[in-house]
Amino acid sequence: MNRSGMLAALRGIVWRDLLLALRRRSDVATTVFFFAIVTSLFPLGVGPEPVVLRTIGPGVLWVAALLSCMLSLGRLFAADYLDGVLEQMVLTPEPLVMLVIGKAFAHWIVAGLPVVLLSPLLGLQFGLGSDSLGVMALSLLLGTPTLSLIGSIAAALTLGVRGSSLLIALLVLPLFIPVLIFGAGAVTSSASGIGAEAHLSLLGASLVFALAFAPWATAAALRIAVE
Amino acid sequence: MSVMGENGCGKTTLLRLLCGLTAPEHGRIYWQGRDISQLKELYFAQLTYIGHRNALKDDLTPAENLRASTHIAGSGISFTAARSALDAVGLGGNSHLLATRLLSEGQKRRAALARLWCCERPLWVLDEPFTALDAYAAQILRERLQEHVKNGGLVVLATHQEVDVEAKSVGQLRLAG
Numbered sequence: 001m002n003r004s005g006m007l008a009a010l011r012g013i014v015w016r017d018l019l020l021a022l023r024r025r026s027d028v029a030t031t032v033f034f035f036a037i038v039t040s041l042f043p044l045g046v047g048p049e050p051v052v053l054r055t056i057g058p059g060v061l062w063v064a065a066l067l068s069c070m071l072s073l074g075r076l077f078a079a080d081y082l083d084g085v086l087e088q089m090v091l092t093p094e095p096l097v098m099l100v101i102g103k104a105f106a107h108w109i110v111a112g113l114p115v116v117l118l119s120p121l122l123g124l125q126f127g128l129g130s131d132s133l134g135v136m137a138l139s140l141l142l143g144t145p146t147l148s149l150i151g152s153i154a155a156a157l158t159l160g161v162r163g164s165s166l167l168i169a170l171l172v173l174p175l176f177i178p179v180l181i182f183g184a185g186a187v188t189s190s191a192s193g194i195g196a197e198a199h200l201s202l203l204g205a206s207l208v209f210a211l212a213f214a215p216w217a218t219a220a221a222l223r224i225a226v227e
Numbered sequence: 228m229s230v231m232g233e234n235g236c237g238k239t240t241l242l243r244l245l246c247g248l249t250a251p252e253h254g255r256i257y258w259q260g261r262d263i264s265q266l267k268e269l270y271f272a273q274l275t276y277i278g279h280r281n282a283l284k285d286d287l288t289p290a291e292n293l294r295a296s297t298h299i300a301g302s303g304i305s306f307t308a309a310r311s312a313l314d315a316v317g318l319g320g321n322s323h324l325l326a327t328r329l330l331s332e333g334q335k336r337r338a339a340l341a342r343l344w345c346c347e348r349p350l351w352v353l354d355e356p357f358t359a360l361d362a363y364a365a366q367i368l369r370e371r372l373q374e375h376v377k378n379g380g381l382v383v384l385a386t387h388q389e390v391d392v393e394a395k396s397v398g399q400l401r402l403a404g
Contacts, residue, residue, distance in 0.1 A: 005301050012298020016287070023286035023326070084280030085299070087248060093272035093301040227249050 009094040010102045017106030027072065032114045035068040039122045050127045057126025058136065058187035065115045065140055066176050069147045072111045073172065074165040076103060076155040081225065086159075090226045096219040104148045104215070112144030128191070135190040135200075142203040143183045149207075149214040150175050156221035179206055230385045232402030238385035239279060241402070242354050245383060246276045258350075272301065275348045279355055281339035285328035289313055289338035292327060296342055304345050312344035315371075317364060332359045343371055351375065353384040 021028055042060045043053055080086040089099050119140050120133040128136065154171040158164035186199035230238050243249040244256060247263045247270065256263045263270045283292045293309040304312075313319065316337040327335060336359045343351065351372075357365050372382055373392050384390070 008303050009298055009301055012295060012303050016284075016291075016295040016298070019291065020284060020286055079284075083284065084278050084282040085284070085296070087276070087278055087280075088282050088296055088299050090248065091246060091271050091274065091276055092299050093268045095268065099299065 006094050006098050009092065010098050013099050013102035014106045014109075017103060018109060021106070021110045027075065028110050028114070031068045031072050031111045032118065034071060035064050035115050035118060036122060038064040038067065040125060043125045053126045054128060054191070057123060057128050058132070058184040058191075060126070061119055061123060061136060061187075062140075062143075062180050062184040065119070065144065066147065066173070066180060068115060069111050069144060070151065070169060070172060072107065073151040073155045073168050074158075076107055076152055077159055077222065077225075078155075078164070081159045086222065087226055090223055096222065097215045100152060100215040100218045100222070101211075104145075104152045104218075107152070108145045108148040112140075112148055116140045116144060128187070132187050132191045135196045136187050139183045139186040139196070139200060139203055142200060142207055143179045146179050146203070146207045146210045147176060149210040150179075152218045153214055153221060156218045156225060159222075159225040179203065182206070228381075228383045228398040228400065229390050230383065230400045230402065231387065236402040238402060239354055242276075242278075242352050242383065242385055246274060246352050247271070248276075273348055274350045274352065275300070275342060275346055276352045277339055277342065277354065277356060279358070281335050283327045283335055283339055286326055288324055289318055289322065289327055289330070289334075289341070292338060293341055293345065297345060300342075300346065302346060308345055309341075312341045313338065315344045316341045316367060333361055333364065336360055337364055340368060343368075343375070349380050351380065351382045351384075353382065355385050355387070357386060357388060357390075 039061055042056065046052055046056065077086060080089065090096060092099060116137055119136050123133045123136050151168070151172050154168045154175075157171065158167045161167055182199045182202045186196040186203065189199060190196035230241060232238055240249065244251055247256070247267070250264065258266060258270050258273070282296060283289070284295070287295065290306060290309040290313060293312060294304060294306065297304045297309075310319075313322075318334060318337050318341065322330065322334065327338065330338065336356075340356060356368060360368065369390065369392060372384075372390070375382060376392060382392075
């Protein structure tokens with residue numbers, strides 16, 4: 001159980017999950033299109049009033065990011081659970097936590113990163129200024145990994161449960177509230193000239209907190225699910 | 228050691244207990260004199276478990292699957308090593324380029340069993356390894372088991388057929404329903 005073995009296992013699982021995502025591009029596309037369409041519906045529905053759009057923009061983008069990240073959470077462990085790979089993961093001589101971190105990281109690359117990269121473009125629809133767009137992307141960059149990590153707990157807890165995707169939403173959305181408040185707050189306060197540092201620091205802190213605790217909780221839930 | 232018995236008599240449960248996947252309600256399981264629930268990762272490093280599910284990803288090729296599962300098992304191998312292990316189970320040629328979902332049931336079982344050719348762990352726990360295998364593949368597997376036992380390895384397998392492997396000690400456990 002040395003460090004290089006741990007890193008090799010981590011690299012291995014990230015490589016495998018990204019390869020799987022590459023073979024099933026439609027899953028990735030679903031997340032991205034969902035995000036793009038939901039954020040585009042709001043300007044169409046609310047009307048072209050610039051002041052209103054600028055006010056609701058950060059919140060809408062953040063909520064859409066939350067929901068699109070959540071769409072793919074149900075698949076995080078479900079396939080591994082069904083085909084028996086999860087049993088092999090639990091029997092790994094490396095710490096199971098490392099594999100969980102690897103899976104959450106791969107989930108973020110597939111579901112979180114596209115959202116981060118698209119957000120400045122979609123933010124233009126709400127008439128956000130270039131500063132706000134930058135803060136928007138930065139806040140999502142700090143916030144979406146937290147979503148993947150916290151979401152992994154719910155995904156592990158609901159394994160083998162009927163209607164698990166709905167249950168994941170019920171479990172996870174309340175936990176996402178702080179991230180949503182700080183994330184959307186960062187953009188709003190930067191637009192109003194207060195500066196986003198405080199909100200961004202809090203987002204960073206919740207990411208560190210999630211990284212420190214979520215993988216352990218997920219690993220414990222996975223052991224129970226396999227039993 | 229082969230574990231035999233009717234369907235539903237608890238063979239798989241016994242094997243899962245031996246692996247530490249399921250915790251026993253009463254009693255303890257010892258490996259080299261130490262409780263496996265305390266050894267955990269140290270014990271898992273000695274163990275290869277192949278369950279009745281193949282643990283293969285449908286969208287990956289057998290070679291990629293094999294590499295992924297060895298990475299998970301903490302001893303990643305190269306593509307060449309994965310290829311030669313697959314050759315050994317008769318999945319050479321082009322079949323390693325196909326996605327696993329296109330393979331037949333027996334080929335999938337062979338791809339899962341290829342893990343036995345690329346790891347050196349003393350304890351193998353195999354749940355009905357002969358299922359879906361043809362006579363030729365079953366013979367290859369028997370030879371591999373024979374080799375493992377000859378090198379001082381330990382095999383526990385659940386099966387419905389007699390396994391003629393020569394070893395210093397061959398145990399047979401029959402579970403009644």
